[in-house]
Amino acid sequence: MQAKTILSIIGVNQNDDDLHSAIELCRESKAHLSVLVTALAAPPIGGYGEVTSTAWIEERERETEQLSLKVAAAKTILQSDDISFDVASVFTEYGWAENEIGERARYVDLTLIGGGLLALDDMRREILNGALFQSPAPILVVPKGHAASLRPKTVLIAWDSRNEASQAVRAAMEQLTAADNVSVAIVDPHASTHSSGEEPGADVAAFLARHGVRVSVNVLASGGRAVADVLRQHATDIGADLIVMGAYGHSRVREWIFGGVTRSMLEQTAVPLMMTR
Structure with a gap:
């Protein structure tokens, strides 16, 4: 973008x-x-x-x-x-x-x-x-204490094989191609031809690589933790200065009443977050 x-x-x-x-x-x-x-x-x-x-x-x-x-x-x-x-x-x-x-x-x-x-x-x-x-x-x-920038060095993509995530990746393509490191993070994926693919993350990694993105795939186990907590911890572990993700895979009403990854990330993001829907 x-x-x-x-x-x-x-x-x-x-x-x-x-x-x-x-x-x-x-x-x-x-x-x-x-x-x-x-x-x-x-x-x-x-x-x-x-x-x-x-x-x-x-x-x-x-x-x-x-x-x-x-x-x-x-x-x-x-x-x-x-x-x-x-x-x-x-x-x-x-x-x-x-x-x-x-x-x-x-x-x-x-x-x-x-x-x-x-x-x-x-x-x-x-x-x-x-x-x-x-x-x-x-x-x-951009949470308090962080500088707003469209030139991140390390980017975490929160990937779940949904349209929202795909749209977020396309919106951030300029930032992804310029970054030194891009990590596609997938939490507890279900490997199948109808969701994450037989090898979760391989399809989106190949797509990004063709654009010249220096990309790696990290499949993360939640171990019973909330997905948002897993993503925040991974962002800290890799020193991410931007998280890219899609918003609201479920209905907005359900997200606001019962919580969800979108709401949790918006309310408690530890690093700048680029989001689209």
Whole structure:
């Protein structure tokens, strides 16, 4: 994936760490940075459909003012840099947030989710769902303490022979071909001609090798541990600075209620994670 436009979503109450990380990523990639400052409106006191209180109106006015101040502050920071950029804002209800985010994510090559946004429990789920489900562009989730980069040296591919994983690999092909080492990690595969192949990982390894990727296959036994835990440990063992994986092999509702690899990796990723669906 060659990123020419990168979307960075910034919460109105965040510090500027995510913005600075996005600036550095766009400078490295020579990409245009599109910043979306986001605020989710609190519902009316007492619930929707009831008489709107004066206190609620005043709160909405304060939230709108905070959003304007955050936009102005972001522009000030960006104007002191030498990258191409634009700044927009969205003030929306929780029920519409996914659509609002998705609408903007459709016109970029990559959506960047930084550690500051990941820490916002009231926004994280809506933002991630919008970026993943309402746009075909991949997301890059960068946990706090890590630098955002599209030039990884060691990459872990979480492979499960599903379409989602295949799409993620194709989206990250530029990063994979440039990496020094790429590990295809498969956890507890079932060898058959209808799932992982008679030799799990051989097909995707051959596909990647034809693109010039320096690839190896690692079949991992879970030993009763969660798949996400196995992948995180393997990423640490090989010194991965990027994980590539597909999102939501099961239904989204099932993932959020009962958990799953996607949700666990998004909530507890130890290294930057590129994901698409």
